[in-house]
Amino acid sequence: MISALDHLIIAVKNLDEAESDYKKIFGINPVWRGNHKALGTANSIFNFNNTYLELLAENGDGLGADLIKQTLEEKGEGLFGIVLGTDDINMTTKNLKELGYLISDPSEGEGTDYKTGETRKWNNLFLPPELTRGLFSFIIEHTEGSLPKLARYEEHSINKLDHVVINTNDADGFINIYKDIFKIRLALDKVIEHWKSRMLFFRLNKTTIEVIEKTNDKSSEDALWGLAWEVESLEKAHRRLASDGIEISPIKDGVKENTIVATVKSHTHNVPTLLIEHLCMENS
Numbered sequence: 001m002i003s004a005l006d007h008l009i010i011a012v013k014n015l016d017e018a019e020s021d022y023k024k025i026f027g028i029n030p031v032w033r034g035n036h037k038a039l040g041t042a043n044s045i046f047n048f049n050n051t052y053l054e055l056l057a058e059n060g061d062g063l064g065a066d067l068i069k070q071t072l073e074e075k076g077e078g079l080f081g082i083v084l085g086t087d088d089i090n091m092t093t094k095n096l097k098e099l100g101y102l103i104s105d106p107s108e109g110e111g112t113d114y115k116t117g118e119t120r121k122w123n124n125l126f127l128p129p130e131l132t133r134g135l136f137s138f139i140i141e142h143t144e145g146s147l148p149k150l151a152r153y154e155e156h157s158i159n160k161l162d163h164v165v166i167n168t169n170d171a172d173g174f175i176n177i178y179k180d181i182f183k184i185r186l187a188l189d190k191v192i193e194h195w196k197s198r199m200l201f202f203r204l205n206k207t208t209i210e211v212i213e214k215t216n217d218k219s220s221e222d223a224l225w226g227l228a229w230e231v232e233s234l235e236k237a238h239r240r241l242a243s244d245g246i247e248i249s250p251i252k253d254g255v256k257e258n259t260i261v262a263t264v265k266s267h268t269h270n271v272p273t274l275l276i277e278h279l280c281m282e283n284s
Contacts, residue, residue: 001092002182004205006085006140007045007052008164008227009079011071012269013058017076021267022055023243026229027157031148034113043111047147048197048204049160056080067136078270079224080090081136082164083207084182084284089123089141099181101128106141111142122144134221135166156236162276163201163208170220171198171213177208178202206229224273234260234277248275 012018019030022044031052032045040062044055058065073078086092096103106123113119119150121144127137139144153159168174171189179186179202186199200211211227231237234251241248247266254261254276264273 001086001095002084002139002184003087004085005051005164005207005209006083006163007054008079008161009054009056009070009083009136010078010269010271012055012057013072013077015042015044015059015142016199017267018055018057021269022053024246025158025264025267025273026242027154027240028150030117032111032113033115034111036062036064036109036111038062038110041065045147047149048158049153051161052147052218053161074269079227081138082209082224084137084139086125086139086141089125089139092139093125096125096127096131096181101131101271103128108244109140118145120147131181132222133168133170133173133177153232155233156231156235156240157189158229158231158275160230161207162230162274163210164224164227165210165212165225165272167212167214167225168220168222169214169216169218171200171211173220174200174211174213174222184209199243226274228261228274228276231277232276234262234275237275238262253273 020255021071023029026046028046031047035042040060041064042059046053048272056068058068073180074095092102093106104126106125109122109124111120122140122142126137160218175186178184184202186200187203188199191198198213238248238251246264249263249265251260251262258279259273259276260279261276
């Protein structure tokens, strides 16, 4: 049913400022700067090897502008949405309806790049609350046009999303939705004693949805928390960021074996951000 983590969305107040900040963090330029006229929003998109990141701001009147405005007023800037991809949105809709979920038929979406005039089109399937559980999340199928791709990524630039972190108070319910309904591969289900928390890994299109369970007495609820980005050379990325005035922690060993990590502490617009390098093991 779900074939990819299509993209992630960060809600921002000032699109120019956020774009400038993330150009520094990623070490690459955005591939798209456009708008959604019907929704009243504008966006800047950074494309990676396995997904893309969308910076989203209000830019007029519409349902999208209202949602961004409400989010900024209630929560401020930050990680706003996770969008799941499918290769057949009509079949996905049919399957979910057969499971008893009350959902509308897919709706058409369209965006235009300011600079090139290029247009992309897609279909969105908005999900009921019992499937989103507090997340802003929907399913998308791209139908016309595509995002430009970078020819190459420098050693010091971000090249792919390593993982997105989601907090939940109901891991079993999360598994029911993402594994049993969405058919995303559950690669890990383990209690981490050090954190006294249950951790889930769902893997698709060379990235991971990392889920951390923090139980409480509330009804089932999920929340986006942070992003981890992969870089070929963390040492070179660290030097680049520091020279651009980005606050970044010292490099240290990661929790996962054969990784090193550093935390970006400024310019993220309230998104907890980790950089990670996977070390190559020398053949013995």
